[in-house]
Every structure is written in C-alpha cells, then in structure tokens.
Amino acid sequence: MSAEGLKYLMIGLIMAGFFFDKWISWLNVNQKVPVVPRTLISHLDQEKLKESKAYQKTNYRFSLLTGLLSFVVTLGLIFWGTFGAMDTWVSGWVENPVWQSLIFFGLLFIASDLLSLPFDYYHTFKIEEDFGFNKTTHKTFVLDKLKGYVLGIVLGGGLLALLLWLIDQLGASFWLYFWAVAAFFMVLLNMFYTSWILPLFNKLTPLVEGELKESIMAYANSVGFSLENVFVIDGSTRSTKANAFFSGIGKQKKVVLYDTLINQNTTEELVAVLAHEIGHYKKKHILQSMVLSVLQVGVMLFILSLFVNSEAISQALGGERVAVHLNLIGFVLLFSPISTLLGIGMNILSRKNEFEADRYAKETYAGEPLASALKTLSVKTLTQINPHPLHVFVNYSHPPLLARLEKLELP
Known part of the structure; x- marks a missing residue:
C-alpha cells in the first residue's frame, strides 16, 4: 500500500475505534434506571440507583470530552504530518538514531502529559470529590505524579531504549531477543510488584x-x-x-x-x-494470564518486526526518511483492531475465570458471604447493576454483579 493509502487507513482506523467505543458507552449510559432487584433490597434503594446513574453520566460526559480532544489532536498530527516534522527537527540536531527516537518519544510524552494533567486533576478533585470518593490530597496527587514520572523514565524509558538499541543493532530480528527480555520483566514484575513498586505509593x-x-x-x-x-x-x-x-x-x-x-x-x-x-x-488463572500475556507480546513484536523498517509507514506520518519511532507509532495505530480483538478475548476469559473463582469460594467456604461482600462493594462504588450487554462483552473483565449473584445464591 502507498504512503498516502496508509495515512488514510490510519485515520480511518482511529475514527472507527473512536466512534465504536463512544457508541458502546452511549448505549451503556442510556440504560434506564432499573427497579431494585429483590436480591439487593437489603443493600440498595431507588435513590442510590439514581445516584449511580448520575455518576455514570458524569463519567461518560467527561470521557467523551477527553476522548474527543485526544481524537482531534491525533487526527491533526497525522493529517498535517506533524510527526514527520518533529522527526525532521529532532534529526537535525541529534545524529544517533537511538537518541533521536528517545528524544522524539520524550517530547511526545511531555506534550501528552501536559494535555492530560488538567483533566486528571479535575476528575480527582471534582468528579470523584462530588460523589464522595476522593481522599487524595493535593500533596499526594503531586507526589504520585512525580513518582510516576520517575518510574516511567527508569522502567519505561529503559525498556524503550533497549528496544530501540536492539532494532538499531539487529534489524528485523530484534523481536526474539526483546521478547525474552519482556517476558522476564513481566514475570519479575508479577513476583515483586507488591515488594518493589507498590510501597513507593502506598503503605x-x-x-x-x-x-x-x-x-x-x-x-x-x-x-x-x-x-x-x-x-x-x-x-x-x-x-x-x-x-x-x-x-x-x-x-x-x-x-x-x-x-x-x-x-x-x-x-x-x-x-x-x-x-x-x-x-x-x-485454578491457575494467574499463571494462565501470564502465559497468554507473554504470548501476546511475542506475536505483537513479531508483527512489528515486519514493519519496523517500512518506508511507507514513515512517509504516511509525514516523514522524509525511514524512522523507527515513526514506524512504532504507525504500528500501534495499524495494530489497533487486532489489539481490540485480543482485549475482547482476554475479557471473555477473565469473566470465565471470575465465575470459576466465585464457585471455588462457594464450594470451599460459602457463597452467601461472598455475595454479600459483592453487594456492599457494588453499592459503595456506585457500580451499574444493569450494564448494556455489548458494553459488558467488549469492556468488562468481571461479570456483571447480578450474573455473579445468580450463581452464588443458587442452592
């Protein structure tokens, strides 16, 4: 496909993904407020359901605004070749290709974070505050951001630098070596997350x-x-x-x-x-999830290796030469439909696993106290009790509350 064709394919995929996601969210938020189900009468009343609906609508409008802004900015960057112009500018004062890519992504990260920071602040201190959820202080908010930046630079930046170096040194065969590193990192993170990462933010x-x-x-x-x-x-x-x-x-x-x-x-x-x-x-769900995640990363890296040196993708994003960082952005955009399908598949598996874990708890302990805990959790967090089936199918990693209660409360 020509560079021009790839450019409009990317734009089309972005538009399709955005409108599909917002259509599903619209279907979900427009579900009518139901009558309180009999199983929830002891925990829930009609006023609480109305509050839950108000919370859903507020978050929907907020996500629509932020999503629309991101959508418009991304389309503009592609349509006007801004990514390519950035590449030309960066390559004009840095010769090393790895450093070019790191600076390029660093600039994008800074711009993206500056754009999203006011919205993060508003969501925390306005929306979550209005509905009684927020306990974050301004000091904690700032410290969390700063710690996140440091972790992002050290871990994310380190992995990105390694990926770029392997591509520069090995070309298309980089994927197998980086897959091994990524798999090791994923296992290490799973084992030591609560010991190494979580204590940086929580006690x-x-x-x-x-x-x-x-x-x-x-x-x-x-x-x-x-x-x-x-x-x-x-x-x-x-x-x-x-x-x-x-x-x-x-x-x-x-x-x-x-x-x-x-x-x-x-x-x-x-x-x-x-x-x-x-x-x-x-039930070995954790091991299963880890293996599937590692396999997904391997497949993604292999497909990336087929396009990482593509001249057409770089040109589609406004580049005047082959640039790995442009091709990485192009790959993410072109891979998005496959990523969505993989996400749906993982959610289907996750919902099945949640039912299995519920059944295990019921058989080895008791179903009624778990059902009661889920009811309390749902009410306290203003969870929607009647989500749209399509929204559940695409986005839910856990089954809806009533579906879980039905199985837990059966004799």
Missing part, C-alpha cells in the same frame, strides 16, 4: 493479629494454601473505594486487602473475598 502493613487473621489463616490451611503474607494497604488515603488482590508466585505470593474493604465488611465476608482470590491461584 503496606502486615494484618494485625486477631479474629480476621485467625479466620483467614484457618481457611487457607483448610484448602492447603500456604499463606504467610497478608497485608493491608492504605487505600483510604486516596479513595473510599475498596478492593483486594493477589500478587506474586511461589514464596513471593501475597494477599493484599484494602483498609477500606476491612472497614466495610464482616470477617466472614472478608474470608469469602480471600477464598475467591485463592480460587484464582488454585
């Missing part, structure tokens, strides 16, 4: 001795699950929303409970939540 403390810890340990022993590390994360310093997650493999595995979750749920409900997380481990 993790061991769960104190008492009824909850005794109940958790007793359940873990009953299902043959070796558990030494149960931690509480200070989620309440940023939000009233609650969560729990499982991280790591082998001796590095940890269960992390948000302090907000502990504060709003009974001991039985918390053990049921833990049983669900252990279910993911027992």
